[in-house]
Amino acid sequence: MLNLWGRISSINVRKVVWCAQELGLDFQRTEAGGAHGLVHTPDYLAMNPNALVPLLQYSLGDTPFVLWESNVIVRYLCARHSHGRLYPEPLEPRFDAERWMDWQQTTLNPAGRDAFVQLVRTPAAERDMQAVAASIAATEPLMALLDAHLAGRAFMTGEHFTMADIPVACEVHRWFGLPPADYRRPAWPNVERWFDTLRARPAARGVLDLALA
Secondary structure (H helix, E strand, C coil), rough: CCCEEEEEEEHHHHHHHHHHCCCCCEECCCCHHHCCCCCHEEEEEECCCCCCCEEEEEECCCCCCCCCCHHHHHHHHHHHHCCCCCCCCCHHHHHHHHHHHHHHHHHHHHHHHHHHHHHHHHCCHHCCCHHHHHHHHHHHHHHHHHHHHHHHEEEEECCCCCCHHHHHHHHHHHHHCCCCCCCCCCHHHHHHHHHHHHCCCCCCCCCCCCCCC
């Protein structure tokens, strides 16, 4: 049995939910973080001293296995349950996928965070539009890089859907969901084609079709 803590409005929780659905895993999700609280309780902090979501608890006999960090949880679930389908076994394709997962977390996410926070989670009268402009300026070249990478590729690492597609697509979902009244994005046809393909996957329902919050 998988127990997952975290609110679905979190990009990092959405990654894990989508991954579990792709793998056909039964899981129970408990709302946590943000307005739901819970993450600063002693019981939660004993499992994740960072007081962040998501948190995964996997029942393995008498001793539950606890894991935090969203991309690590995606890697773990794919390694354990996909039988090489989402977690490539040869080292080179595996680390190609790892590379793009790290790129999402260390490069694309920090670039886009301020635009998302300001345009989606901050009241209009309180927005820092300089931060928005800087975030857009940092993100658009990265999206162009991603568009060039996806030219001639069906998925992030080639012709097959892998664990790499999950975090990158969740990031693109957040960027594409910015209010059009506040941000008109350039055309990135390869990213758009790839993202439309992923949104059509049954396991992406309840993740890539959600409005931002």
